[in-house]
Amino acid sequence: MSGGATPPGEPSRAAAPPLLEVCDLEVCFRTPGGTVRAVDGASLALNPGETLAIVGESGCGKSTLARTIMGIEHAQGGQIRYAGRPMPAGGSERRALARELQLIFQDPDASLNPRLTIGSAVAEPLAIHRPSLSRQERRRAVDDLLRRVGIDPTLFDRFPHELSGGQRQRVCIARALSLEPRLLILDEAVSALDVSIRAQILNLLVALQQALGLTYLFITHDLGVVRHIAHRVAVMYLGQIVEEGPTDALFERPEHPYTRALLGAVLRVEADAPRPVPGLSGDVPSPLRPPAGCRFHTRCPLAFERCSKEAPQHYSLAGPAPGERRARCFLAEPARPTVARLLAQKTAGED
16 A cells, blocks of 8 residues: 555564453344344454454454454353453443553544534543543643644644544544553544545554554454554454464465455556456355355355365464464365465466
8 A cells, every 4th residue: 555554563472461362252133034143253362562453344243343342242152351351341340441442433523522622522531530630631631642643732622523534533543542541443443534544544553553552453344454554464254253364474375265355356556466366256145144164155266065064163374383373264274285276276277
Protein backbone atom coordinates (compact mmCIF):
# COMPACT_ATOMS: atom_id res chain seq x y z
CA MET A 1 0.00 0.00 0.00
CA SER A 2 1.72 3.14 -1.20
CA GLY A 3 2.34 5.58 1.62
CA GLY A 4 1.28 3.00 4.20
CA ALA A 5 2.56 2.45 7.66
CA THR A 6 6.09 1.32 8.31
CA PRO A 7 6.11 -2.40 9.12
CA PRO A 8 6.31 -2.79 12.90
CA GLY A 9 9.42 -4.14 14.55
CA GLU A 10 9.30 -7.59 16.09
CA PRO A 11 8.00 -7.39 19.69
CA SER A 12 10.00 -8.76 22.55
CA ARG A 13 9.52 -12.52 23.07
CA ALA A 14 10.03 -12.53 26.81
CA ALA A 15 9.05 -15.47 28.97
CA ALA A 16 5.97 -13.58 30.23
CA PRO A 17 2.62 -15.25 29.49
CA PRO A 18 0.47 -13.97 26.62
CA LEU A 19 -1.44 -10.83 27.46
CA LEU A 20 -4.60 -12.30 25.93
CA GLU A 21 -5.56 -15.95 25.40
CA VAL A 22 -8.74 -17.22 23.76
CA CYS A 23 -9.31 -20.97 24.13
CA ASP A 24 -11.98 -22.89 22.16
CA LEU A 25 -14.39 -19.95 22.23
CA GLU A 26 -18.02 -20.63 21.29
CA VAL A 27 -20.49 -17.79 20.65
CA CYS A 28 -24.00 -18.66 19.46
CA PHE A 29 -27.08 -16.60 18.61
CA ARG A 30 -30.61 -17.95 18.47
CA THR A 31 -32.67 -16.75 15.52
CA PRO A 32 -36.12 -17.71 14.19
CA GLY A 33 -34.36 -19.91 11.63
CA GLY A 34 -32.13 -21.72 14.10
CA THR A 35 -28.88 -21.25 16.00
CA VAL A 36 -25.97 -19.37 14.45
CA ARG A 37 -22.53 -20.45 15.68
CA ALA A 38 -20.88 -17.08 15.06
CA VAL A 39 -17.61 -18.18 16.68
CA ASP A 40 -16.96 -21.91 16.70
CA GLY A 41 -13.97 -23.17 18.65
CA ALA A 42 -11.65 -20.21 18.04
CA SER A 43 -8.31 -20.16 19.87
CA LEU A 44 -5.57 -17.53 19.75
CA ALA A 45 -2.86 -15.95 21.86
CA LEU A 46 -1.65 -12.35 21.79
CA ASN A 47 1.72 -11.44 23.25
CA PRO A 48 2.53 -8.09 24.91
CA GLY A 49 3.55 -5.42 22.41
CA GLU A 50 2.32 -7.46 19.45
CA THR A 51 -0.26 -6.84 16.73
CA LEU A 52 -2.42 -9.80 15.73
CA ALA A 53 -4.68 -9.22 12.72
CA ILE A 54 -7.93 -11.18 12.39
CA VAL A 55 -8.98 -11.24 8.74
CA GLY A 56 -11.82 -12.72 6.74
CA GLU A 57 -14.90 -11.91 4.72
CA SER A 58 -17.86 -10.08 6.20
CA GLY A 59 -19.87 -12.37 8.47
CA CYS A 60 -16.99 -14.70 9.34
CA GLY A 61 -17.25 -13.91 13.07
CA LYS A 62 -14.25 -11.64 13.59
CA SER A 63 -16.24 -8.70 15.03
CA THR A 64 -18.24 -11.07 17.26
CA LEU A 65 -14.92 -12.41 18.55
CA ALA A 66 -13.78 -8.86 19.40
CA ARG A 67 -17.08 -7.95 21.08
CA THR A 68 -16.98 -11.14 23.15
CA ILE A 69 -13.47 -10.37 24.38
CA MET A 70 -14.73 -6.94 25.45
CA GLY A 71 -17.72 -8.48 27.26
CA ILE A 72 -20.32 -6.96 24.92
CA GLU A 73 -21.37 -10.45 23.80
CA HIS A 74 -21.45 -13.55 26.01
CA ALA A 75 -19.71 -16.82 25.19
CA GLN A 76 -21.46 -20.17 25.50
CA GLY A 77 -18.22 -22.12 25.70
CA GLY A 78 -14.46 -21.82 25.96
CA GLN A 79 -12.39 -19.40 28.00
CA ILE A 80 -10.80 -15.96 27.70
CA ARG A 81 -7.73 -15.23 29.81
CA TYR A 82 -6.15 -11.82 30.31
CA ALA A 83 -2.65 -11.46 31.79
CA GLY A 84 -2.75 -15.12 32.80
CA ARG A 85 -6.10 -14.99 34.64
CA PRO A 86 -9.65 -15.82 33.53
CA MET A 87 -11.47 -12.77 32.22
CA PRO A 88 -14.12 -11.71 34.76
CA ALA A 89 -17.66 -11.90 33.40
CA GLY A 90 -18.89 -8.76 35.15
CA GLY A 91 -18.92 -6.77 38.37
CA SER A 92 -16.28 -4.42 39.73
CA GLU A 93 -13.39 -6.56 38.46
CA ARG A 94 -14.66 -6.29 34.88
CA ARG A 95 -15.22 -2.53 35.21
CA ALA A 96 -11.67 -2.09 36.53
CA LEU A 97 -10.35 -4.16 33.65
CA ALA A 98 -12.08 -1.81 31.19
CA ARG A 99 -9.24 0.62 31.83
CA GLU A 100 -6.77 -1.84 30.32
CA LEU A 101 -8.88 -2.98 27.34
CA GLN A 102 -10.31 -0.45 24.93
CA LEU A 103 -12.31 -0.95 21.72
CA ILE A 104 -12.14 1.37 18.70
CA PHE A 105 -15.00 0.96 16.24
CA GLN A 106 -15.17 1.33 12.47
CA ASP A 107 -17.40 4.41 12.32
CA PRO A 108 -16.18 7.39 14.36
CA ASP A 109 -19.49 9.20 13.68
CA ALA A 110 -21.37 6.51 15.59
CA SER A 111 -18.73 6.38 18.33
CA LEU A 112 -18.86 10.05 19.29
CA ASN A 113 -21.78 11.83 20.93
CA PRO A 114 -22.73 14.65 18.52
CA ARG A 115 -23.80 16.79 21.50
CA LEU A 116 -20.37 16.64 23.17
CA THR A 117 -17.34 18.63 22.08
CA ILE A 118 -14.34 16.52 21.24
CA GLY A 119 -12.58 17.75 24.38
CA SER A 120 -15.51 16.64 26.53
CA ALA A 121 -15.59 13.26 24.75
CA VAL A 122 -11.92 12.61 25.55
CA ALA A 123 -12.30 13.92 29.12
CA GLU A 124 -15.35 11.78 29.92
CA PRO A 125 -13.44 8.53 30.75
CA LEU A 126 -11.10 10.53 33.00
CA ALA A 127 -14.05 12.03 34.87
CA ILE A 128 -15.51 8.54 35.44
CA HIS A 129 -12.40 6.53 36.25
CA ARG A 130 -10.14 9.22 37.74
CA PRO A 131 -12.50 11.52 39.65
CA SER A 132 -9.67 12.87 41.84
CA LEU A 133 -8.34 14.92 38.90
CA SER A 134 -9.25 18.59 39.00
CA ARG A 135 -10.84 20.32 36.00
CA GLN A 136 -7.50 21.91 35.11
CA GLU A 137 -5.66 18.58 35.35
CA ARG A 138 -8.23 16.92 33.10
CA ARG A 139 -7.87 19.74 30.58
CA ARG A 140 -4.09 19.37 30.51
CA ALA A 141 -4.39 15.60 30.13
CA VAL A 142 -6.84 15.98 27.24
CA ASP A 143 -4.63 18.54 25.51
CA ASP A 144 -1.69 16.14 25.76
CA LEU A 145 -3.78 13.28 24.34
CA LEU A 146 -5.00 15.38 21.42
CA ARG A 147 -1.44 16.41 20.58
CA ARG A 148 -0.28 12.79 20.76
CA VAL A 149 -2.78 11.73 18.10
CA GLY A 150 -2.13 14.75 15.87
CA ILE A 151 -5.08 17.01 16.82
CA ASP A 152 -4.50 20.68 17.66
CA PRO A 153 -5.76 21.28 21.23
CA THR A 154 -7.32 24.55 20.04
CA LEU A 155 -10.04 22.33 18.54
CA PHE A 156 -11.07 21.26 22.07
CA ASP A 157 -14.47 23.00 21.79
CA ARG A 158 -15.30 21.76 18.29
CA PHE A 159 -18.13 19.28 17.78
CA PRO A 160 -17.57 16.02 15.85
CA HIS A 161 -19.42 17.25 12.74
CA GLU A 162 -16.90 20.10 12.46
CA LEU A 163 -14.01 17.65 11.93
CA SER A 164 -13.01 15.39 9.05
CA GLY A 165 -13.45 11.62 9.23
CA GLY A 166 -9.75 11.11 9.90
CA GLN A 167 -9.77 13.72 12.67
CA ARG A 168 -12.79 12.08 14.29
CA GLN A 169 -11.03 8.72 14.32
CA ARG A 170 -8.00 10.35 15.91
CA VAL A 171 -10.30 11.68 18.63
CA CYS A 172 -11.62 8.15 19.19
CA ILE A 173 -8.04 6.91 19.54
CA ALA A 174 -7.24 9.71 22.01
CA ARG A 175 -10.30 8.80 24.07
CA ALA A 176 -9.26 5.13 24.08
CA LEU A 177 -5.77 6.11 25.28
CA SER A 178 -7.06 8.33 28.09
CA LEU A 179 -7.03 5.50 30.65
CA GLU A 180 -3.59 4.20 29.59
CA PRO A 181 -4.77 0.79 28.32
CA ARG A 182 -2.48 -2.13 27.56
CA LEU A 183 -4.65 -3.67 24.83
CA LEU A 184 -6.52 -1.93 22.01
CA ILE A 185 -9.04 -3.88 19.93
CA LEU A 186 -9.48 -2.12 16.59
CA ASP A 187 -12.60 -3.32 14.78
CA GLU A 188 -12.28 -2.20 11.14
CA ALA A 189 -10.87 1.05 12.54
CA VAL A 190 -9.55 2.35 9.19
CA SER A 191 -11.89 0.79 6.64
CA ALA A 192 -14.29 3.77 6.55
CA LEU A 193 -11.49 6.25 5.77
CA ASP A 194 -10.06 7.47 2.48
CA VAL A 195 -6.92 5.63 1.38
CA SER A 196 -4.55 8.54 2.11
CA ILE A 197 -6.09 9.13 5.55
CA ARG A 198 -6.03 5.39 6.23
CA ALA A 199 -2.25 5.40 5.74
CA GLN A 200 -1.88 8.29 8.19
CA ILE A 201 -3.92 6.51 10.87
CA LEU A 202 -1.92 3.30 10.38
CA ASN A 203 1.31 5.27 10.78
CA LEU A 204 -0.11 6.81 13.95
CA LEU A 205 -1.03 3.39 15.37
CA VAL A 206 2.45 2.02 14.70
CA ALA A 207 4.05 5.08 16.33
CA LEU A 208 1.77 4.82 19.38
CA GLN A 209 2.55 1.13 19.77
CA GLN A 210 6.28 1.77 19.70
CA ALA A 211 6.04 4.73 22.10
CA LEU A 212 3.57 3.27 24.60
CA GLY A 213 4.17 -0.48 24.32
CA LEU A 214 0.57 -1.12 23.26
CA THR A 215 -0.81 -4.47 22.16
CA TYR A 216 -3.28 -4.55 19.24
CA LEU A 217 -5.96 -6.96 18.11
CA PHE A 218 -6.60 -5.62 14.61
CA ILE A 219 -9.88 -6.74 13.01
CA THR A 220 -10.12 -6.17 9.26
CA HIS A 221 -11.32 -7.56 5.95
CA ASP A 222 -8.65 -5.59 4.08
CA LEU A 223 -5.50 -7.63 3.55
CA GLY A 224 -3.96 -4.60 1.86
CA VAL A 225 -3.22 -3.02 5.25
CA VAL A 226 -2.38 -6.13 7.25
CA ARG A 227 1.20 -6.58 6.11
CA HIS A 228 2.05 -3.02 7.13
CA ILE A 229 0.89 -3.25 10.74
CA ALA A 230 0.56 -6.87 11.94
CA HIS A 231 3.20 -9.19 13.39
CA ARG A 232 0.89 -12.21 13.02
CA VAL A 233 -2.32 -12.99 11.13
CA ALA A 234 -5.25 -15.30 11.89
CA VAL A 235 -7.66 -16.03 9.03
CA MET A 236 -11.33 -16.74 9.89
CA TYR A 237 -13.98 -18.49 7.83
CA LEU A 238 -17.52 -19.21 9.06
CA GLY A 239 -16.62 -18.79 12.70
CA GLN A 240 -13.40 -20.83 12.64
CA ILE A 241 -9.75 -19.83 12.46
CA VAL A 242 -8.46 -21.71 9.40
CA GLU A 243 -4.86 -20.48 9.28
CA GLU A 244 -2.52 -18.58 11.58
CA GLY A 245 1.10 -17.53 11.41
CA PRO A 246 3.67 -14.72 11.21
CA THR A 247 2.63 -12.10 8.67
CA ASP A 248 5.53 -12.42 6.24
CA ALA A 249 5.40 -16.22 6.23
CA LEU A 250 1.63 -16.28 5.70
CA PHE A 251 1.77 -13.76 2.84
CA GLU A 252 4.69 -15.47 1.12
CA ARG A 253 3.58 -19.09 1.65
CA PRO A 254 -0.13 -19.41 2.51
CA GLU A 255 -1.07 -23.01 3.28
CA HIS A 256 -4.87 -22.88 3.30
CA PRO A 257 -6.72 -22.50 -0.04
CA TYR A 258 -8.97 -19.83 1.49
CA THR A 259 -5.98 -17.74 2.54
CA ARG A 260 -4.53 -18.04 -0.97
CA ALA A 261 -7.84 -16.94 -2.46
CA LEU A 262 -8.00 -13.89 -0.19
CA LEU A 263 -4.44 -12.92 -1.05
CA GLY A 264 -5.13 -13.50 -4.74
CA ALA A 265 -8.01 -11.02 -4.56
CA VAL A 266 -5.75 -8.17 -3.37
CA LEU A 267 -5.15 -5.76 -6.23
CA ARG A 268 -1.51 -5.71 -7.34
CA VAL A 269 -0.15 -3.53 -10.13
CA GLU A 270 3.50 -4.58 -10.15
CA ALA A 271 4.77 -5.82 -13.52
CA ASP A 272 6.14 -9.00 -11.94
CA ALA A 273 3.03 -9.74 -9.85
CA PRO A 274 2.36 -13.50 -9.70
CA ARG A 275 -0.43 -15.04 -11.69
CA PRO A 276 -3.76 -14.95 -9.79
CA VAL A 277 -4.78 -18.19 -8.11
CA PRO A 278 -8.07 -19.86 -9.11
CA GLY A 279 -10.98 -17.76 -7.79
CA LEU A 280 -13.57 -18.89 -5.30
CA SER A 281 -16.78 -20.38 -6.63
CA GLY A 282 -20.22 -19.94 -5.07
CA ASP A 283 -21.33 -17.88 -2.11
CA VAL A 284 -20.45 -18.14 1.55
CA PRO A 285 -22.70 -20.86 3.04
CA SER A 286 -25.33 -19.85 5.58
CA PRO A 287 -23.98 -19.89 9.14
CA LEU A 288 -27.33 -21.43 10.13
CA ARG A 289 -26.47 -24.54 8.12
CA PRO A 290 -22.69 -24.75 7.68
CA PRO A 291 -21.43 -27.56 5.42
CA ALA A 292 -20.48 -30.89 6.91
CA GLY A 293 -16.79 -31.73 7.03
CA CYS A 294 -14.51 -28.84 6.13
CA ARG A 295 -16.62 -25.69 6.03
CA PHE A 296 -14.68 -24.37 3.05
CA HIS A 297 -15.01 -27.44 0.83
CA THR A 298 -18.05 -26.12 -1.10
CA ARG A 299 -15.91 -23.28 -2.49
CA CYS A 300 -12.45 -24.84 -2.47
CA PRO A 301 -10.73 -25.46 -5.83
CA LEU A 302 -8.71 -28.31 -4.29
CA ALA A 303 -11.44 -30.13 -2.32
CA PHE A 304 -11.55 -33.94 -2.45
CA GLU A 305 -13.93 -36.55 -1.05
CA ARG A 306 -12.62 -36.54 2.51
CA CYS A 307 -13.22 -32.78 2.81
CA SER A 308 -17.01 -33.19 2.65
CA LYS A 309 -17.11 -35.94 5.28
CA GLU A 310 -14.56 -35.09 7.95
CA ALA A 311 -13.70 -31.83 9.70
CA PRO A 312 -9.94 -31.15 9.59
CA GLN A 313 -8.04 -30.35 12.75
CA HIS A 314 -5.37 -27.71 13.08
CA TYR A 315 -2.10 -29.04 11.67
CA SER A 316 1.20 -27.47 12.67
CA LEU A 317 3.27 -26.14 9.80
CA ALA A 318 7.00 -25.77 9.45
CA GLY A 319 8.26 -22.58 11.07
CA PRO A 320 10.93 -21.05 13.29
CA ALA A 321 9.01 -22.01 16.46
CA PRO A 322 6.83 -25.06 17.23
CA GLY A 323 3.15 -24.32 16.72
CA GLU A 324 3.81 -20.84 15.36
CA ARG A 325 2.10 -21.68 12.07
CA ARG A 326 -1.00 -23.83 11.74
CA ALA A 327 -3.76 -24.50 9.22
CA ARG A 328 -7.13 -26.23 9.41
CA CYS A 329 -6.79 -28.16 6.14
CA PHE A 330 -6.06 -31.77 5.18
CA LEU A 331 -3.49 -30.48 2.70
CA ALA A 332 -1.43 -29.28 5.66
CA GLU A 333 -0.98 -32.85 6.94
CA PRO A 334 2.63 -34.02 6.94
CA ALA A 335 3.85 -35.63 3.69
CA ARG A 336 1.02 -34.13 1.60
CA PRO A 337 1.72 -31.91 -1.42
CA THR A 338 1.68 -28.22 -0.51
CA VAL A 339 -1.22 -26.03 -1.54
CA ALA A 340 1.10 -24.03 -3.78
CA ARG A 341 2.19 -27.15 -5.69
CA LEU A 342 -1.37 -28.43 -6.13
CA LEU A 343 -2.57 -25.05 -7.38
CA ALA A 344 0.34 -24.89 -9.81
CA GLN A 345 -0.57 -28.34 -11.13
CA LYS A 346 -4.22 -27.34 -11.45
CA THR A 347 -3.34 -24.14 -13.31
CA ALA A 348 -0.98 -26.00 -15.64
CA GLY A 349 -3.71 -28.56 -16.39
CA GLU A 350 -6.19 -25.80 -17.29
CA ASP A 351 -3.66 -24.30 -19.71
